[in-house]
Amino acid sequence: MTDPKIPVTEDELHAYVDNELPAERRGDVEAWLSAHPDDAERVRSWRTMADALHARYDSVADEPVPKRLEIERLERQPRRWIYGAVAAALLAFIAGGGAGWMARGAVASPSLFQNFTDDALDAHRLYVVEVRHPVDVPGSERVHLQQWLTKRCGWDVRAPELDATGLKLVGGRLLPGPTGPASFLMYESASGERFTVYTARADATTTQMRYAKQDNDGALFWADNGVGYVVSGGSDRERLAQVARLVYDQTEKTGG
Template structure:
């Protein structure tokens, strides 16, 4: 499984230091395979590192001049990459600041009467909303019967997705498996109380993260989403208030620890 995270200078340093997990090492190696110049420098760093380790494996009390020189070479190489990373971040910040001043000069301090800030949610949140709307459509079709059978262990065995424990009194009205980019996803149609329906969507998004509950508005629907490890979840509703939906999602997420 690979992630969509870009390869940073810190990843290259950690690769040389043997500090990366196997999955991330594979991603770094794929990155290097497409960049011969960077790969050549990394190979040089690895050679110096190995020479240093071999020298340090000698238990003589006097450190040889070759060992000192290898250590200095490795330190200089890693320092160069760290300094370049700092300069790149500083340049990006300067670019954004400059763009802000240009906008200020062009539009003036009162150029906009309203500012709406939004953060684009992960792709799985939009999948959850689509699955929720598909479920509402299925509900109006007599030819699409609901599947009320809910077996948490069977779902985990078939999809590697762990579902949270549901509160007492909640009813599972439908259980469906949908395709997604990184394997099957699962949607439960839940009835916390009469005349209310929620959709709980779970999927493996292809990346590892620990993300607290966030809220996303999509037209008439709201989605409270979070991620634990390599499984992401979204609780979707069209009727529940935003604060209540967020709190309910937090309570469900706690059952997964």
């Protein structure tokens, strides 16, 4: 086959993977992939990632978007109690000298903890299943993303560097928080594992780190300098704590 007369775009490759490509362009894309093995390999990797995400999250992918996550509705909706078991105890078993890190500050009020973890885990479960549109601003525009979220949120939003944990920045978006806007950042490993970092204003100076779980997803919450943080990921607490520790170390150095 020869290359199509009109070059294939990145969006068309994603649409091809998602079965959203117009029928008249499908043959052109397949011809392009036959002539461009690098793009063909990328498409194969995206399909593998999509299959893994759908296998894990199809049970929640079709759930309606929670009203509090609709950016048009910044007014808070009545809260529900957080799902299932909430481990109020700290993750004291985690290795790496984290005792002081885990036990610092005051204990968060139940409502503060519930509000933040509820919103953060809802957002995490809603967006990690997305392959084509997981974020509004891509990680390749890190500086713009940080500036935009800082301006909209009203505090210094920084996308932590998580390469040490094997995670790259996918990008971010703006969401409603408990009392105003919230920033939402997504990270991904080479295997397709995804973590998210949710931050919003919190009526607290400092709080201990606390753990919450919904089904197969876990979250670690803390607050510092009037900003609440939730790092969400899978059910592996040690892996989650490894990521959260790196986020915490970097946000503490920049003053939140």
